[in-house]
Amino acid sequence: MDTSFPLSLPRDETRLMAEQNQRLTEAIARESGRLGSFIRRRVPDPGEAEDILQDVFFELVEAWRLPEPIEQVGAWLFRVARHRIVDRFRKRREEPLPVAVLEDGDEEHWLEAALPADDGGPEAAYLRRLWLDAIATALEELAPGPRETFIAHEIDGRSFKEMAAESGVPMNTLLGWKRQAVLHLRHRLRPLYEPQS
Numbered sequence: 001m002d003t004s005f006p007l008s009l010p011r012d013e014t015r016l017m018a019e020q021n022q023r024l025t026e027a028i029a030r031e032s033g034r035l036g037s038f039i040r041r042r043v044p045d046p047g048e049a050e051d052i053l054q055d056v057f058f059e060l061v062e063a064w065r066l067p068e069p070i071e072q073v074g075a076w077l078f079r080v081a082r083h084r085i086v087d088r089f090r091k092r093r094e095e096p097l098p099v100a101v102l103e104d105g106d107e108e109h110w111l112e113a114a115l116p117a118d119d120g121g122p123e124a125a126y127l128r129r130l131w132l133d134a135i136a137t138a139l140e141e142l143a144p145g146p147r148e149t150f151i152a153h154e155i156d157g158r159s160f161k162e163m164a165a166e167s168g169v170p171m172n173t174l175l176g177w178k179r180q181a182v183l184h185l186r187h188r189l190r191p192l193y194e195p196q197s
Helices: 011-042 046-064 073-093 121-140 144-155 160-167 171-193
Strands: none
Touching: 011 046, 011 073, 046 073, 121 144, 121 171, 144 160, 144 171, 160 171
């Protein structure tokens, strides 16, 4: 009784796998330029863009081996790339909100650190617009002192010393109002940062 196992695949399966690998190689070569450009327009960091491109091609190789064929490879690749780009922005949202800290008697600028980057393509621009709308709404909820202090420092770029000298309000009061505004904004913006369950 022969209990040995053949080490090679039957000739038909080998030929079929070779054809499948050839079609996969052709699809990657055909779509890589367009797909790479698509990703780079939306992800400004070249390293991240390349990582996303490689992830998409890895997923294609994995899906290629499944019994159900991919009918439109180009459309499938772009759909997966869009999902990867959105995932990238979601991961950024999950980073904790920056905390305003005192530095040499002045509080750092909180707004730019909290907002999504404005050079990250259409998805980032959309997220930034959502944030700015939410911030505007949250600022309207504040009392005039904290709201005006936040706007003067964060948007107009004025220092606390300058504001104190001009208004006659003690610098510690201005710092407290700014902190109150930041804490309120952190609370109101939390839904934008935390993933929905």
